[in-house]
Every structure is written in C-alpha cells, then in structure tokens.
Amino acid sequence: xxxxxxNAFIMTRGSGSGNRFPEAGHDCNNRMLLKVPxxxxxxxxxxxxxxxxxxxxxxxxxxxxxxxxxxxxxxRTPAPEIAERVRQAADTLGYIANAQAQALxxxxxxxxxxxxxxxxxxxxxxxxxxxxxxxxxxxxMVLLATTNGTPAEEKEAVAAFAxxxxxxxxxxxxxxxxxxxxxxxxxxxxxxDRYCRNGGRVGVVGQAILGVAETDxxxxxxxxxxxxxxxxxxxxxxxxxxxxxxxxxxxxLTTSDERVMGFQRGLxxxxxxxxxxxxxAFNRNGGFDAGIELAWRIKASDRSAPDQRLCIFGxxxxxxxxxxxxxxxxxxxxxxxxxxxxFDDIEWLRDFRPALSTVSLPLEEIGRLATMATLSNDDxxxxxxxxxxxxxxxxxxx
Amino acid sequence: xxxxxxNAFIMTRGSGSGNRFPEAGHDCNNRMLLKVPxxxxxxxxxxxxxxxxxxxxxxxxxxxxxxxxxxxxxxRTPAPEIAERVRQAADTLGYIANAQAQALxxxxxxxxxxxxxxxxxxxxxxxxxxxxxxxxxxxxMVLLATTNGTPAEEKEAVAAFAxxxxxxxxxxxxxxxxxxxxxxxxxxxxxxDRYCRNGGRVGVVGQAILGVAETDxxxxxxxxxxxxxxxxxxxxxxxxxxxxxxxxxxxxLTTSDERVMGFQRGLxxxxxxxxxxxxxAFNRNGGFDAGIELAWRIKASDRSAPDQRLCIFGxxxxxxxxxxxxxxxxxxxxxxxxxxxxFDDIEWLRDFRPALSTVSLPLEEIGRLATMATLSNDDxxxxxxxxxxxxxxxxxxx
DNA sequence: TGTCTCATGGAAAGCGCTTACCAGTTGGGA
DNA sequence: TCCCAACTGGTAAGCGCTTTCCATGAGACA
Numbered sequence: 001x002x003x004x005x006x007n008a009f010i011m012t013r014g015s016g017s018g019n020r021f022p023e024a025g026h027d028c029n030n031r032m033l034l035k036v037p038x039x040x041x042x043x044x045x046x047x048x049x050x051x052x053x054x055x056x057x058x059x060x061x062x063x064x065x066x067x068x069x070x071x072x073x074x075x076r077t078p079a080p081e082i083a084e085r086v087r088q089a090a091d092t093l094g095y096i097a098n099a100q101a102q103a104l105x106x107x108x109x110x111x112x113x114x115x116x117x118x119x120x121x122x123x124x125x126x127x128x129x130x131x132x133x134x135x136x137x138x139x140x141m142v143l144l145a146t147t148n149g150t151p152a153e154e155k156e157a158v159a160a161f162a163x164x165x166x167x168x169x170x171x172x173x174x175x176x177x178x179x180x181x182x183x184x185x186x187x188x189x190x191x192x193d194r195y196c197r198n199g200g201r202v203g204v205v206g207q208a209i210l211g212v213a214e215t216d217x218x219x220x221x222x223x224x225x226x227x228x229x230x231x232x233x234x235x236x237x238x239x240x241x242x243x244x245x246x247x248x249x250x251x252x253l254t255t256s257d258e259r260v261m262g263f264q265r266g267l268x269x270x271x272x273x274x275x276x277x278x279x280x281a282f283n284r285n286g287g288f289d290a291g292i293e294l295a296w297r298i299k300a301s302d303r304s305a306p307d308q309r310l311c312i313f314g315x316x317x318x319x320x321x322x323x324x325x326x327x328x329x330x331x332x333x334x335x336x337x338x339x340x341x342x343f344d345d346i347e348w349l350r351d352f353r354p355a356l357s358t359v360s361l362p363l364e365e366i367g368r369l370a371t372m373a374t375l376s377n378d379d380x381x382x383x384x385x386x387x388x389x390x391x392x393x394x395x396x397x398x
Numbered sequence: 399x400x401x402x403x404x405n406a407f408i409m410t411r412g413s414g415s416g417n418r419f420p421e422a423g424h425d426c427n428n429r430m431l432l433k434v435p436x437x438x439x440x441x442x443x444x445x446x447x448x449x450x451x452x453x454x455x456x457x458x459x460x461x462x463x464x465x466x467x468x469x470x471x472x473x474r475t476p477a478p479e480i481a482e483r484v485r486q487a488a489d490t491l492g493y494i495a496n497a498q499a500q501a502l503x504x505x506x507x508x509x510x511x512x513x514x515x516x517x518x519x520x521x522x523x524x525x526x527x528x529x530x531x532x533x534x535x536x537x538x539m540v541l542l543a544t545t546n547g548t549p550a551e552e553k554e555a556v557a558a559f560a561x562x563x564x565x566x567x568x569x570x571x572x573x574x575x576x577x578x579x580x581x582x583x584x585x586x587x588x589x590x591d592r593y594c595r596n597g598g599r600v601g602v603v604g605q606a607i608l609g610v611a612e613t614d615x616x617x618x619x620x621x622x623x624x625x626x627x628x629x630x631x632x633x634x635x636x637x638x639x640x641x642x643x644x645x646x647x648x649x650x651l652t653t654s655d656e657r658v659m660g661f662q663r664g665l666x667x668x669x670x671x672x673x674x675x676x677x678x679a680f681n682r683n684g685g686f687d688a689g690i691e692l693a694w695r696i697k698a699s700d701r702s703a704p705d706q707r708l709c710i711f712g713x714x715x716x717x718x719x720x721x722x723x724x725x726x727x728x729x730x731x732x733x734x735x736x737x738x739x740x741f742d743d744i745e746w747l748r749d750f751r752p753a754l755s756t757v758s759l760p761l762e763e764i765g766r767l768a769t770m771a772t773l774s775n776d777d778x779x780x781x782x783x784x785x786x787x788x789x790x791x792x793x794x795x796x
Numbered sequence: 797t798g799t800c801t802c803a804t805g806g807a808a809a810g811c812g813c814t815t816a817c818c819a820g821t822t823g824g825g826a
Numbered sequence: 827t828c829c830c831a832a833c834t835g836g837t838a839a840g841c842g843c844t845t846t847c848c849a850t851g852a853g854a855c856a
Binding site (some may be wrong): 104171 | 811812813814815
C-alpha cells in the first residue's frame with residue numbers, strides 16, 4: 001500500500017452520497033478529509049486510505065484504547081453498549097486493523113516462515129500443504145521462500161524471516177555436507193542460532209542442520225530415511241536375486257546419502273553384495289540421465305538370467321520416474337527388463353505405470369508436525385515420523 | 399518473536415567474553431542490559447532481544463537518523479567514515495532491521511499475497527513457482543494462502559493480506575458462477591474493491607472476478623481456455639471419428655465451463671455433433687469417478703468400429719489422469735479402447751504413459767506475469783498468455 | 797570579508813497500534 | 827455514613843523505524 005492517495009475517496013456510506021464533496025480540505029496532519037453532510041452529531045471524517053483505529057474511535061466517540069479493546073481482543077471488555085457503537089463505527093468505515101502496527105506494538109506477528117528448495121516439486125508442495133494447514137489452524141500466515149537447495153539462499157531466507165519477525169521458521173529439504181557448502185552451512189547455522197536466541201523457533205524437516213544445538217526452540221522432525229531404505233532393500237532382496245544399483249543424488253546431499261547407506265545396509269543384512277552407485281542430480285532429469293546409462297548395462301547383460309537382472313533404486317520418486325522414462329526411451333520395460341523402486345510415494349505419481357514400489361512418507365503430516373513443533377511448548381519427544389515400504393508392480397515378477 | 403526474554407544473552411562479541419555478567423541491571427526502559435567490560439570508550443550495552451537501530455546508533459556514536467540513512471538505503475548518504483562506523487556497529491550487534499517497523503514508518507511492506515486453491519496441486523504449485531520467482535526478483539516476499547477454491551475463504555485471505563498491508567495480491571484458480579457462491583463472490587469483489595481503493599494491486603490468473611472493475615490496480619491475466627479448447631477439439635476431430643465425451647468439473651466452475659464451451663465449439667466447427675458432458679469433481683478423483691462410468695459405456699460399444707470409439711476430454715490434466723486410471727482399472731486401454739486428452743500439460747505428468755494429449759500452458763510464466771502486472775505501472779495491454787495444443791500418444795491411433 | 801548556498805548530522809514528529817497506569821464511579825461491608 | 831475495592835474508560839508512553847525540518851558549518855563568489 002502506497003502513500004495516501006489524494007484523489008480517491010472512500011464512500012462506505014454508499015447509497016446516494018457518492019458525489020464528491022467540494023469543500024474537502026486538509027487537516028493538521030495534511031490528510032485529505034471529507035466532511036460527510038448527512039451526519040448531524042459530529043463531523044464524521046473519512047480519510048482516503050485505510051481507516052485507522054483512532055478514526056473508528058472518533059466516529060464512535062470513544063478513546064482509541066477503548067476501540068482497541070473492543071475490536072482487537074483484549075482481557076478487558078468495555079460495556080456492551082459502547083462495544084456495539086465501536087463495532088458499528090468500524091463497520092461503517094470498513095476498518096481493517098493494521099497488522100504491522102499491531103505486530104510492532106505487541107511484538108508478535110503471527111507469521112510462519114517456510115523454506116523449501118522448490119515449491120513446484122511435489123515433495124515440497126505436499127509438505128507446504130501441511131504447513132499451511134497447521135498455520136491456518138493456529139491462525140497464522142505463512143511466508144514462503146524457495147532456495148534451490150543452497151544453504152546460502154537458505155541463510156538469506158532465514159535473515160529475511162527474522163527481519164519480518166516471523167514467530168517460527170520451518171525448513172524443509174535435504175542438508176548438504178559437501179565441502180563447498182561448508183561455509184554457507186556455518187553461516188546458516190549462525191543465522192538460525194541468532195534467530196533462536198532472539199526468541200524465534202525453528203522446525204527442520206529431515207535432518208538437523210549441522211552446528212545448531214537442539215534446544216526447545218530448535219526442533220527436528222527426523223525422517224528415518226536410513227531405516228526405511230534398509231527395510232526396502234531387505235524386502236526387495238527377498239525376491240530379487242540379481243545385482244542392485246542405486247541412483248543417488250550428488251554425494252553430500254544428506255537425504256540421498258542416508259537412503260544410500262540404509263539401502264546398502266539392508267542388502268548386507270540380506271546377504272547380498274553392495275550395490276553400485278550412480279551419482280546424478282537429485283531430480284527427474286538426474287534420474288533420466290542415470291537411466292540412459294543403465295540401459296546400456298542392461299542391454300549388455302543376459303536379461304533372461306534372474307541373477308543378472310538389475311534392480312534399480314532411485315533415492316526419490318521423481319528420480320525413479322526419470323529412470324523409468326529413460327529405460328522406456330531405450331526400449332526397455334519395467335519390471336520386465338529391470339526392477340525399479342523409488343522413495344517418498346509422491347501422490348501425483350501413484351497413477352504412473354508400472355506402479356512404483358517405494359517408501360511411503362506422510363509428507364503433509366510431516367509439514368504439519370514441523371509447524372506444530374515450533375508453535376507448541378511441550379517438548380513432547382519429537383513426534384516420530386513413520387513411513388512404510390510399499391511394494392508395487394515395478395518390482396514385481398518380470 | 400516474543401517479549402523480551404530476561405534470561406538469554408546475546409554475546410555477539412563472542413570469543414572468550416561468554417561469561418554472564420553479574421551486575422547486569424535494568425535501565426529506565428526496564429530492559430535487561432549488559433555492560434561489556436572490554437569496551438573502553440563508552441559503555442556498550444547489549445540488549446537481550448534483537449538489537450535496534452538506536453542501539454546501533456549509540457554504539458556508533460551517531461543519531462538514529464544517521465544510522466538509518468546508512469543501513470537502510472536513503473537518498474542521503476552520510477560521510478564514508480561515519481557510514482563505516484555505523485556498519486561496524488551494526489555488524490557487531492548483529493543488527494537486523496525490523497521490517498514491521500520499517501513498514502509502518504514507510505507504509506510499504508514488500509509483501510505479495512498469493513491465493514491458490516491448493517498448493518499441493520501441481521497446477522498451482524507451478525504458478526506459485528512463477529510468483530515466487532518474480533517476487534524474489536523484485537525483492538518482495540510472498541505470503542501464501544490456500545482456500546480450497548471457495549470464494550468465502552478467498553475473501554478471508556484478501557482481508558488478511560489487506561491487514562498485513564500486502565502491496566499486491568495474486569489470485570489463482572477458477573472462479574465460480576454457482577448460485578450458492580453468488581453471495582461470497584459479491585463479498586470477495588467488495589473486499590478486493592476496498593483493497594484496491596486503499597492502494598493495493600491485484601492480479602488475477604484466469605478470468606476476472608465478477609463485480610470488480612478492471613482498473614490500473616486490478617489486472618487479469620486471461621488464459622484463453624475457450625480458444626485453446628476449441629483448437630484442441632478441432633485437432634482431435636481431424637482424426638477421431640467416434641463420439642466425444644467431456645469430463646468436466648462442476649457446473650459453474652468458470653475454467654471448466656470455458657473449456658467445455660470451447661471444446662463444443664471446436665467440434666461444431668469440425669462438423670461433429672456436440673459431446674456428452676459428465677460433471678464431476680475438478681480433480682483426479684473426479685476424473686476417476688467419471689472414468690468408471692465411461693468404462694461401462696465403452697464396454698457396451700463396439701470398440702472395433704472407429705465411429706463408435708470414444709474420445710474423452712478431461713478438462714484438466716489430473717482429471718484426465720484419473721480417467722485413465724479408472725479405465726485401466728476396468729481393463730481398458732488408452733488409446734486402444736478410447737482416446738483421452740487433458741488440459742494444462744502439467745510437468746509432472748509428462749512421463750505418464752500413454753503420453754497425454756493436452757493443451758500446454760506456461761504455468762510458471764503465468765504466475766510471473768500476474769505478479770509483475772501488479773508491480774509495474776505500465777498498463778501494457780495485459781500480456782497475453784499463449785498456449786498450444788500438444789498431441790501425444792493418448793489420442794493416437796488405437 | 798560578508799553573504800548566500802549547499803551539504804550534513806541531529807532532533808523530533810509521526811506510522812497505527814497496545815497497554816500500563818490513572819482518575820472517576822459505583823457498590824458493599826463495617 | 828464512610829472507606830475501600832472493583833470496575834471502567836481515558837491518557838499517554840511506547841513498539842522500532844523513517845523523514846521532515848532545523849541548525850550548523852563549509853565552501854563559493856563577489
């Protein structure tokens with residue numbers, strides 16, 4: 001909202017009084033004012049911009065304090081008759097409280113900051129949905145920031161949220177342990193630390209951010225990536241007898257790393273040799289690239305021999321979809337020529353065929369949990385996220 | 399951020415001075431203060447919460463006005479040497495400007511409100527991505543609200559954004575002309591109108607909201623749904639000789655209605671009889687429901703006769719996917735037993751097989767355009783959105 | 797040297813609210 | 827009848843900034 005606009009008039013009285021009033025003048029505040037003729041008792045003044053509390057108070061013939069107490073919830077409730085008058089006045093003027101001013105006065109903004117890598121990614125938009133739902137339930141608004149997954153931009157976002165005095169921040173998206181991110185990670189940790197010390201609360205989805213101590217104001221919603229990947233591997237190894245390949249994100253991307261580690265452990269549990277790992281981008285196109293590469297390997301093998309058939313584990317669903325697309329592109333079929341599994345169980349991918357074996361994660365719930373964790377004070381043992389292996393056609397019999 | 403917290407200390411000086419200082423006392427403001435011993439020149443005072451401009455100013459030995467001019471961009475730039483001192487002080491204290499206070503003082507918040515039906519829906523998350531990108535480019539933050547598509551909740555969201563003094567609002571998602579929404583639509587229009595008169599700008603994606611006059615502060619990014627659906631129908635009619643069926647959203651949902659109308663017109667252009675219309679929910683499950691129903695019809699027909707083969711048009715991609723899932727469920731295959739087309743060309747659905755014929759829309763670009771339209775002042779003729787028909791396998795030969 | 801202009805830092809008045817404190821009433825108990 | 831507690835509404839002091847206006851000093855020019 002810009003400055004006061006001198007050539008517009010608010011005419012909430014409506015009905016017939018819509019003619020501009022020639023003797024409109026300036027008051028001591030240099031504001032454009034308007035004397036409304038049909039009012040007898042006092043000179044009603046309608047200002048040009050959003051009306052303020054004191055305008056409402058003046059119209060109602062009470063003090064701003066009283067008006068505030070009536071309109072914006074307070075421990076003290078003025079007399080019913082007065083309250084009614086204030087409400088009427090507010091209605092007449094179309095009063096909307098200035099949240100900025102309230103925030104300043106009360107030092108509480110009702111804002112929740114949400115940081116994601118990419119809001120268009122269904123993984124993040126599902127989490128965002130949960131955050132949004134929780135925020136609405138708690139009568140908060142959510143501020144959104146996207147970062148492309150770089151800790152440097154995450155730090156920027158935290159600073160911006162801190163400036164806006166967001167009451168809490170929810171950060172979703174894999175951490176990075178790559179050495180080139182080390183510096184940015186430290187900065188991010190410092191920024192978060194400062195934010196927390198100033199009374200902010202933060203909820204992190206996935207894994208803790210290195211360098212920030214877990215305190216009451218800093219909660220992590222841990223996703224048991226490793227355990228679940230391990231379960232998945234064990235389940236797959238039960239029926240699959242050929243070699244395994246993992247299509248992973250870049251080394252140092254914690255989520256991917258955890259899933260890789262868990263999967264390898266699961267294979268080892270099952271007495272299988274470790275899987276080969278292909279590192280690509282942690283998205284659909286990365287999966288596609290890997291798929292093209294793997295297609296060669298598959299074609300070179302004897303696909304009819306069960307002990308040569310490949311089982312490919314994409315460390316997230318969209319990568320797995322990318323792999324599938326590449327294999328199809330190369331004339332190979334899943335699960336006929338290779339098995340394929342993903343991770344996350346993205347809702348929008350469930351109609352994909354062959355149906356993707358994956359690990360189901362309650363994404364929306366995770367968003368909700370992370371949000372609530374920053375809002376409530378019970379340190380109630382970091383409500384654990386439970387996921388489950390969901391085997392479908394893509395790892396079925398050829 | 400809560401009230402001042404009396405038992406936490408900010409120790410930005412760091413390194414070694416981390417011991418609590420026993421003679422911390424209260425100043426006239428009743429704030430917890432801390433005298434830092436190693437400072438000689440003046441008594442540096444570190445407050446408990448985020449430090450303020452005047453604290454920075456005091457530390458730098460200048461007035462708040464000067465500090466403000468140095469730190470938060472102003473036409474007047476103080477002397478380099480002074481500026482440096484202020485910057486140092488700010489750094490030392492870890493100063494972060496209070497955006498709320500700035501907003502109040504400058505009456506400009508740097509906030510953009512985004513209203514969508516459902517952020518988890520890939521259609522909306524793609525648009526959100528565009529909005530976010532534009533916002534970032536213009537150094538704004540985005541406030542998010544989801545409404546499940548009801549005008550009543552949209553109105554709430556507008557009011558909330560108005561209270562937060564968002565500079566502009568972007569509204570995405572189909573309008574509704576259903577009679578039960580008439581009242582809420584009027585309210586929404588009134589709320590928007592008020593918002594605009596108070597200096598707010600709004601950008602609407604899709605179709606104009608009834609009852610709000612198109613002004614400089616109210617822009618619509620029109621999506622040529624009707625034209626594109628018409629193009630699609632004509633293209634399909636070129637090869638498809640059997641009957642057409644439209645799987646539409648509820649009657650009164652403008653986006654759906656427009657696409658239906660355009661499609662019918664296209665059929666008529668091509669000399670084909672009008673399509674039957676099935677009204678279901680405007681989402682994947684609606685499509686699924688319709689698909690189950692249509693499966694019966696398909697099974698009852700002679701699928702080998704080209705003039706009996708059905709071509710199904712889902713008025714958006716996710717509905718079409720729902721239809722496909724249902725047909726598959728019923729043992730039918732696309733395009734073998736029926737042709738299928740969608741609308742939107744959702745990115746995440748492109749790996750779906752059979753590849754879906756659809757209408758491509760630059761969703762992210764639309765979000766960007768809508769945002770920029772609310773930010774720029776050139777009334778540059780509502781940059782038109784261009785879409786295009788994309789025929790793929792799902793409407794190919796059986 | 798005197799005057800005028802321009803540049804520069806500071807004082808202070810808000811921005812639109814909330815809330816601690818105050819003063820005036822009322823009512824009840826002694 | 828008097829006193830005190832309990833209410834009630836109003837006054838005013840902020841919340842943390844920005845920005846107008848002012849005072850001062852320096853330079854320019856005659």
